[in-house]
Amino acid sequence: MKIALLGGTGDMGEGLALRWSKSHEVIIGSREASKGAKAAADYLAKAKAFYGDSMAGSISGTSNPEAAAEAEIVVLTIPHEFAASTIMSIKDRLNPKQVLVSPVVPMIKIEKGMVYSPIIKDGRAISYAESLAQELQGIPVVAAYHAISAKKLANPATILNYDVPIAGDDPGAVELVTKLTKEIPNLRPVYVGPLRASLMIESLTPMIINAAIFSKIKDASIAFVQ
């Protein structure tokens, strides 16, 4: 499967590239194609060193629009402040057969810690993922990977005992993201409802950051406990 990681030169991009390149064709997108290619070469060397002969996938790099046009799955591994310009640059390259995955979280720094800052539209709070689906009519959007420690993800030897809440309206797109999530040892995908439920998932990120700041629970994620 061809997976584009837009803005994939960051921690989150590195982690997903290292994890998924075991079996998939990963394409690192960047604002400059040369930066995407450079990061891809770096990740590829790490992936080869880790997987050796069992590596069946690949990692290449290019510009964000090129990466988006080629892939079956497009993941927005970018901070919220760069999301609008990135979407603008790839918008014309997307088609309804692709799946767009958003781990993007709009949040703001307050005097002490971080707080979630959802988009206010028609007097109601909506998630970034929802606003994206409204903007890109027809492209299936799935919200996932908001609460994974990028640092831990970037070490393919680290086992991640987390739950990954997933939200989306398109059953096929959700199934695909569920499958890709299960391929990362020991991530457990948990479907928590239609795309509107991404409002709750995006909230997790600032809460986890604050747990690190105020309660010294560093590089954490969450799990459902029964």
Next chain:
Amino acid sequence: MKIALLGGTGDMGEGLALRWSKSHEVIIGSREASKGAKAAADYLAKAKAFYGDSMAGSISGTSNPEAAAEAEIVVLTIPHEFAASTIMSIKDRLNPKQVLVSPVVPMIKIEKGMVYSPIIKDGRAISYAESLAQELQGIPVVAAYHAISAKKLANPATILNYDVPIAGDDPGAVELVTKLTKEIPNLRPVYVGPLRASLMIESLTPMIINAAIFSKIKDASIAFVQ
């Protein structure tokens, strides 16, 4: 310590009454004093049967305003739809030396599942707990207990291996709620920041409900995982 559980005739009230009556004076508040007294008698019988001679606390029942006036800690164990009328009825009985604990979550049922519905004020999303603190100027508000299974809480033999995210601006009030939380085996209080961070905590409730609906993870709570 005197703890009022307003609207304490529900599941959440029963659970906290059974847990805290081991050491504290619990007062069940209800819209009708007679209902509060009836529930209190029922819970007291259960608590005595469970704790036997080791029970050092008590459970009594009365009206919400009476319960609120008497207690050092006032917990709003009420659904969001009854919160406004309850607050209206107790507002004049509160004083700044008390601590008000809010597990209240504004949420709405959508076609599939539940979604968090924060209050929109001056173009920004704020939590119910924040709106409460704005309304009750001077009364310390702490957000906690949004993500505990009421069913499991109500069985004092059940050990709860959960994290309890807590948010609040008043250090003394937060410390008190932290202490009370630790008294329930094995709940782990996790301070996640000032009251504005309660926006993220309140989000947990509809996400957990949806995990039960869509992924069969019933009566769950959450834990931070490192």
